[in-house]
Amino acid sequence: MNYLYRPLILSVFLMLMGCSTMYLEALEKASIPKRDVMVSRVEKARDTQEETKEQFKSALEQFTAATNFDGGDLEATYKRLNEAYEASVAKAEEVRSRIVDIESVSEALFTEWKQEITQYSSAAMKQNSQKKLNTTQTHYRQLITSMKQAESKIEPILTVFNDQVMFLKHNLNARAIASLKGELSTIKSDVSALVVSMEQSINEANAFISTMEK
Numbered sequence: 001m002n003y004l005y006r007p008l009i010l011s012v013f014l015m016l017m018g019c020s021t022m023y024l025e026a027l028e029k030a031s032i033p034k035r036d037v038m039v040s041r042v043e044k045a046r047d048t049q050e051e052t053k054e055q056f057k058s059a060l061e062q063f064t065a066a067t068n069f070d071g072g073d074l075e076a077t078y079k080r081l082n083e084a085y086e087a088s089v090a091k092a093e094e095v096r097s098r099i100v101d102i103e104s105v106s107e108a109l110f111t112e113w114k115q116e117i118t119q120y121s122s123a124a125m126k127q128n129s130q131k132k133l134n135t136t137q138t139h140y141r142q143l144i145t146s147m148k149q150a151e152s153k154i155e156p157i158l159t160v161f162n163d164q165v166m167f168l169k170h171n172l173n174a175r176a177i178a179s180l181k182g183e184l185s186t187i188k189s190d191v192s193a194l195v196v197s198m199e200q201s202i203n204e205a206n207a208f209i210s211t212m213e214k
Contacts, residue, residue: 034109039212041105045098045147046205052091053198056157059084060191063164074172078194081168085161093155099147106140140206146204150197157190 030078062084066077113133120126160183 015052023049023205028048034105034112038102038105038109039209041098041101042143042205042212044082044211045095045102046209047146048091048094048098049202049205052088052095052154053195053202055088055091056154056194059088059161060187063161063180063187064184066168067177069177070204072184073169073177078165078168078172081165085158085165088161089158091152092158094126095147095151095154099144099151102144102147105143110137110140136211141206143201143208146197146201150194153190153194153197156196159186160187160190171210 062080066081069077110133113129116124117129117133120129164180164183167179170176
């Protein structure tokens with residue numbers, strides 16, 4: 001990264017953080033606590049992961065079908081694969097955005113919670129609230145770790161998808177199909193690992209939502 005751009009990027013990041021803080025404060029004034037916002041964002045992230053899992057499975061089906069090409073319109077095959085690739089990229093970006101949203105509200109929630117604990121005059125209540133905070137943070141760390149692990153498996157698949165789609169675009173011949181066939185087993189394995197990781201993350205999200213709603 002060019003060092004000249006770092007101050008600008010930092011400024012944009014701080015501006016977005018400020019907007020996020022003001023947004024959460026506005027919700028608080030509307031009687032929507034950060035806890036509810038966090039549950040809502042985890043639910044959205046869970047749903048996005050489910051959609052992403054299905055999108056990558058669909059893309060795999062398209063790539064698999066392309067390897068069985070036996071005459072016809074290779075241009076149409078390229079367009080289908082490119083559409084599958086672009087849809088997968090869009091879902092990957094949405095997953096990343098959902099994770100950032102969760103991290104943003106979690107930081108605000110836990111900071112507020114810690115500050116409020118110091119305001120208790122009752123030692124028993126203070127201890128009870130601290131215990132709940134510790135438990136929630138533990139569950140949160142499990143959740144965010146699981147989500148990031150699943151998200152990290154996306155980029156390698158997109159890289160292979162992109163390579164194969166571009167190669168097909170530039171060749172549109174049997175050589176391009178052969179290249180697809182050569183990569184298919186790797187793609188299948190990577191998508192399978194992504195699906196498993198996504199399902200684990202979805203389960204973590206459901207467990208987290210359950211603990212927050214109790």
